[in-house]
Amino acid sequence: MLLGITVVITDPTQAQCKVIWLVGIPCREVTATLVSQIKAWKNGDNCVNGGERCLYELQYYTPILIKALHTSRPTQGVEELTFTLYPSETASACRVVGLSVSENWSMLDDNGTNYCTLYNLLEGSGLTKAEGYKEYTNEWICLEHSTANCTVF
Numbered sequence: 001m002l003l004g005i006t007v008v009i010t011d012p013t014q015a016q017c018k019v020i021w022l023v024g025i026p027c028r029e030v031t032a033t034l035v036s037q038i039k040a041w042k043n044g045d046n047c048v049n050g051g052e053r054c055l056y057e058l059q060y061y062t063p064i065l066i067k068a069l070h071t072s073r074p075t076q077g078v079e080e081l082t083f084t085l086y087p088s089e090t091a092s093a094c095r096v097v098g099l100s101v102s103e104n105w106s107m108l109d110d111n112g113t114n115y116c117t118l119y120n121l122l123e124g125s126g127l128t129k130a131e132g133y134k135e136y137t138n139e140w141i142c143l144e145h146s147t148a149n150c151t152v153f
């Protein structure tokens, strides 16, 4: 148990990553920030100099849920992203649970792709610099998190 969230690995043969972030800003601002970042990185323009900060596709969102896809350029593998947002009691802070799962089952060695797919959106949109920013994850729930190089992936 971490912050009241039970972690369940549904399929250990599927590359995936789960991360919990805390930020000291209201969830509605976090949702707007993440959604606009996903839209801004829709086409390949942002990857002309490398990296994976492109080819995101917004599927749908509500004030507390965001669904998107990301295509990894080297492998053409697709990751399914889900962000679930939980307002704090005062609504001045937000807990964000990010989950990325590779559609391609056979890629267990993912080089941190699933972690970076989530993290790049937070970093690129400035949320990692938000007041009170904290990240919680580990190797059990987030594949190759500790060695991921998100400049590349």
Ligand SMILES: *[C@@H]1O[C@H](CO)[C@@H](O)[C@H](O)[C@H]1NC(C)=O
Residues within 6 Å of the ligand: 075, 076, 077, 078, 104, 105, 106, 107
């Ligand atoms: C899935 O991964 C395997 C092994 O890396 C690769 O050969 C295959 O082309 C991938 N399939 C898709 C749809 O990405």
Ligand SMILES: *[C@@H]1O[C@H](CO)[C@@H](O)[C@H](O)[C@H]1NC(C)=O
Residues within 6 Å of the ligand: 074, 075, 107, 109, 110, 111
């Ligand atoms: C991970 O990185 C290594 C070295 O760059 C590469 O050979 C391998 O194909 C990568 N794996 C995936 C799933 O991208």
Ligand SMILES: *[C@@H]1O[C@H](CO)[C@@H](O)[C@H](O)[C@H]1NC(C)=O
Residues within 6 Å of the ligand: 149, 150, 151, 152
């Ligand atoms: C990540 O990859 C970039 C580009 O290849 C490289 O310049 C940088 O040194 C790497 N960072 C780490 C921590 O390995």
